[in-house]
Amino acid sequence: MAWEPLYCLVTQRRNEVTDNNYETLDPANWNEMRALAHRMVDDAITYLETVADRPVWQPVPDEVAARFEEPAPRDPSDPEAVYNEFLETIFPYPMGNIHPRFWGWYMGNGTVFGALADFMAAIMNPNLGGGNHVANMVEAQVVDWLKAMFDFPPDASGLLVSGGSMANLVGLAVARNDRAGYNVRELGLRAGGEQMTVYASVEVHSCHQKAVELMGLGSKALRKIPVNPDYTIDLAALESAIAADRVAGCRPICVVGSAGTINTGAIDNMNALADICAREGLWFHVDGAIGAVAVLADNVRSQLAGIERADSIALDLHKWMHVPFEAGCALVRHDAAHREAFALTPAYLEHGTRGLAAGRLWFSEYGLQLTRQFRALKVWMSIKEHGLDRYGRMMARNVEQAHYLGEMIANHPQLELMAPIGLDIVCFRYNPGGLDDAALNDLNKEILMRLQEQGIAAPSYTTLGDRYCLRVAIANHRSTTADFEALVGAVRQLGRSLHGDA
């Protein structure tokens, strides 16, 4: 190759003059680090292989917690000593979402191969802000795969981000700038004539409120529309709200549809929202953090019909796709609008046609981050490992498990389903009869605490109409039928022992 003569000279000279004792952050002894690395992967794989044999969760003992008050060390330590401290103080106390009976909030489990991909990404350690190197091609391919899942056109744009909150912020920022009617990037919101307004149901995720607050629209600009009994957005109320805002001199710009609400997994009517947006000239953004990837699942796909008409979609891959945290994606139908919301190219980032700064892939022009890690690798390796259809089967099974749990609840007179089962989310409570809501709230809180404290299972909880519910969100590829039977058995046993036999 052309570079060889000069390049070889350089390398030879370096090896001649570099002192072996030169201090770096590289291992002082590569073989010792290699041995430690082998020990670490062995421990890690055993940890996941045996996770079902341990309690779902346990609190951190006070004496361990106290270790995390110590000041930073000034001097180096042997990596093996650091790892031993990790084994003693950190590894035994996971959050629990790797366990087959963790169903709290809405998490994913992660996978072994996904974690290994994260390791390889950190070893290569490229920066996906832009430039001419393969990591950007991997991200572009992953984004193409996700676009294809939603029948987005090939020239749509996309960006891997930390997760749903950031993906939704990107979508809403593009919507704001595209629909403001003037140069909002340059002039700011104070220069605009009308108050811009955004619409979503009362069940919409809180990150949307954070987004409109950050963007300077104000939380009042997020119009929260009532829901139907199944927790989907009330379409007539939405249309009335838009009309009322127009009369009041506001500028409606965007409707957010929820493809799986956080409380109950409800999926808004995507086609109806797309119709309203088309009629009203509004940006149609879909918050699909929870449920959009279930287009892969045979028993969900039809409920998502119309999602392909969205102007932008926010996805999470670290939830139902089980990529290790963090991995989300913002898809935008209109590449130009996406780029116009974020692109900025100072002299030190100018693109070239040759060398490292060449290439068409500058993801930093599609979002807030300039430095971006190689999160695409774990998505790429995970989708290659499992294939899209296996993900679909896993999600479909979680939905079936939710309904199986629902049947068990229906069959036990002391258990009460609190909302329609949406996707894989089941809200229920123990209700032995004869207690008012306040007493039931206290009883169910105690049941949940004991489930968690005894390491049996980890649902989380929510409040629906002032009634406290155990909330079981089953984005878990490790859960089996026996796990749900165990949950029902434990809730009944705890309820009986706390309330006294009826």
Add this chain to the structure above:
Amino acid sequence: MAWEPLYCLVTQRRNEVTDNNYETLDPANWNEMRALAHRMVDDAITYLETVADRPVWQPVPDEVAARFEEPAPRDPSDPEAVYNEFLETIFPYPMGNIHPRFWGWYMGNGTVFGALADFMAAIMNPNLGGGNHVANMVEAQVVDWLKAMFDFPPDASGLLVSGGSMANLVGLAVARNDRAGYNVRELGLRAGGEQMTVYASVEVHSCHQKAVELMGLGSKALRKIPVNPDYTIDLAALESAIAADRVAGCRPICVVGSAGTINTGAIDNMNALADICAREGLWFHVDGAIGAVAVLADNVRSQLAGIERADSIALDLHKWMHVPFEAGCALVRHDAAHREAFALTPAYLEHGTRGLAAGRLWFSEYGLQLTRQFRALKVWMSIKEHGLDRYGRMMARNVEQAHYLGEMIANHPQLELMAPIGLDIVCFRYNPGGLDDAALNDLNKEILMRLQEQGIAAPSYTTLGDRYCLRVAIANHRSTTADFEALVGAVRQLGRSLHGDA
């Protein structure tokens, strides 16, 4: 323990009824995955051990690039086959910033142990949005360590984020909400009486423009103040601009000081900026993404005097601290102001006093993300491995190397230093004499392309006063004296061969 009887029953039942062929995303064969993992860490460690023997960078061949146009697989693949594809199409084409002669933009190298920490973080896969588990304690400890580095009070707050762009956005968002003079979160910017303005030098990083645009202030609200010949902010011009804005009816809210500019590593006068902010009642934010961590370096510390007076500081740990991407931190002196800018607690996130939802550490209330990965672990393990003083020595050596390179440039009549050396950043060009700036720009562009294309070294470039410069940003724990000698030798040799001997 109290949970044992019921818990054991559950586990036993699960093992009895679960079919071994139950499909999950776990390895079909744990031993095969274990063997593959051992192979991967071996390959990874050899890759870094031998990195200096390979070219800094090489372009991706077209036939490899074409592989990344293939659609997503529907069916599973053997993990080993996926890894082999990775070895063939991805691993050989790093960006180059792991190499001792990569000095482009402003990167870090990463470390082996940092990458292993990322692996362990992905195995445990906790969500640091909040809750009662050890990962949040690790993050709190790391934030405490960083606060102590800057003499921030113990009750100051902090948040690990993806990097400098996000850390600066957090700081500016807190500043905006704290200094708006009304409830900007609820009412938005249109309700405010006056245009808020933010001040920084013309050399400030582009992420600040992105931040004010996103926040709805508009890019015009970022007043870019001229710099002195050493590229630090002109303090008199800053004071004039603030005064003029007050006269014009604007509301100055914040000054951004740069602790290391991206072009030349210039450090603004922190004490002078703190004085101006105190006098004018403005929020003092420091963009320390490049240089703030050099408070650890004996030959830089004094230049940063006054940084401890900031209201907020943005840090990058994946640059000069060499934690693998992504790792940044936002520090805020005033916990309440920080929390008030971001906290939001819907029913499904309500905190408890027992169980998983207990604990005082809810980092999601201090930033935009709800789901947050365990990035704290790689920071914790890295600082434990190396100790703060070794980081200080590494940074001090990079600064010395910059000046050594500067001396070599001064000693070669064909080389021209283009700006004062700030921190570890050197801007220079090849100038054999007798050429105008346009011709020198072309010549130096070609020299840079050949340096990169021949795999010799990877500086990046910038433009200072319309003059194209090779820009050498030495945040590299692997660079040795010989590497800089090689750079100078190669630039002179390429210059001579391109321009013809003088």
